[in-house]
Amino acid sequence: MPDRDLTRLTIRRPDDWHLHLRDGEMLKAVLPETTRHFARAIIMPNLVPPVVTSQQAEAYRDRIMAAVPEGDSFTPLMTLYLTESTDPEDVRAAHAAGIATAVKLYPAGATTNSASGVRDFEKVRPVLDVMAEIGMPLCVHGEVTDNEIDIFDREAVFIDKVLKPLRKKVPDLKVVMEHVTTQNAIDYVRDTHKNLAATITTHHLIINRNHILAGGIKPHFYCLPVAKREAHRVALVQAAVSGDKRFFLGTDSAPHTDPNKLQACGCAGIFTATNTMSCLAEVFAAAGRIGKLEDFASLNGPRFYGLPPNEATITLTKGDPVTYPAHITTGEGPVTVFDPGFDLHWRVTD
Secondary structure, three states: OOHHHOOEEEEEOOEEEEEOOOOHHHHHHHHHHHHOOOOEEEEOOOOOOOOOOHHHHHHHHHHHHHHOOOOOOOEEEEEEEOOOOOOHHHHHHHHHOOOOOEEEEOEOOOOOOOOOOEOOHHHHHHHHHHHHHHOOOEEEOOOOOOOOOOHHHHHHHHHHHHHHHHHHHOOOOOEEEOOOOOHHHHHHHHOOOOOEEEEEOOHHHOOOHHHHHOOOOOHHHOOOOOOOOHHHHHHHHHHHHOOOOOEEEOOOEOOOOHHHHOOOOOOOOEEOOOOHHHHHHHHHHHOOOHHHHHHHHHHHHHHHHOOOOOOOEEEEEEOOOOOOOOEEEEOOEEEEEOOOOOOOOEEEOO
């Protein structure tokens, strides 16, 4: 049956290769929105204070597991926040013990809670060398933070000024370019056939910069990296639906309370955990490639990380529009759920 005629699709249970859960009351409220459909997730370490050491990662993992709803099966894949004082041997030990799956690179000041990030890349070279030796991936927030660089150009400049030199110095390092937003990043990944992959978010497949700015500022569409021109969004969709094993889902679902989003200097982040699978199915179906959704959401990520795909499955069914809540209630305040701006006809039914 042609993809465009499909109304029911069963795929391996998906994984989210880039997720923010926060901590405390927020963690307890948003975690079930992920565990409902996802088996595993790469957990971001940008708490306050950040998750830097193996001991901190293990403690955070315990708090996450304590919040998993009864009856749900979920494995948090922890990351360590890379700083200029990170101990290479602690990283090695965390990986060997199964505590940490990856290390996260935030250029200092790039996004929410990134002040502890890296300024001098030579200072983290010993950590990167160890990671290359043991096959531990580096998850990269790929933007420069120089105020003289236009915010819409920061990803492209990062590739040329930071990532290319870094990968030449440590060629055996496995790198995940997270939440790519540009044709530049897509082309760079496609031109590289070893040790490089990229995650693409749900919202960057759907919104461009007009959604943020045209007709008035829309804070709930503001994220970092910021959405780009429509041509870049189209390039992301083409990469996602292609089946190319180097591209896979990382939602970057990032909860902030409405009061923190709706202020003079609002927080960057879009919360998509609740309706991601419906949104993705709609995007893939519109492209005539719904059959490639399993590659993107369930197979390519485990392949890059050297993990088996999930044995369990989920089934998506097309029908009447499905309604999701506008907000998630948390102990810290309401969190707005991403609104794609169009009806969602696909829902997880099994």
